[in-house]
Amino acid sequence: SSGINAEYGVQVHGGAVQEEMQKLTKEIRDMKKTRVDLLKDMRAQNKKFAAFKSAKNKEVNQLKRFEERKRADLHKQAAAQQRTANVMKKRYEEVQLINKRLKLKEESWPSLRRKLSY
Helix, strand or coil, rough: EEEEEECCCCEEEEEEHHHHHHHHHHHHHHHHHHHHHHHHHHHHHHHHHHHHHHHHHHHHHHHHHHHHHHHHHHHHHHHHHHHHHHHHHHHHHHHHHHHHHHHHHHHHHHHHHHHHHH
């Protein structure tokens, strides 16, 4: 019997409807399989990206901790150098003061100076 199937908009010619239905059913099944495969692929890609992102975040955090330790070490070294510089400055000032006192004493004892010069 020929005619138009109103539900699918398909012209009916004997077994042609059956073939068309099988073809459409196969296309739907293939599309569903493709959709499932794409979803699996998306999940795998998301998982892979999450692992990559996690590894990069871990690396960044390690570098930050390393940089913080380096900065702390540099600060500690700078403080130690400043303390050493302060000690050396104080010692230098003490030596200068002692030299000044010696010079004053030397000037106050001319006879001792003459004896030392011989």
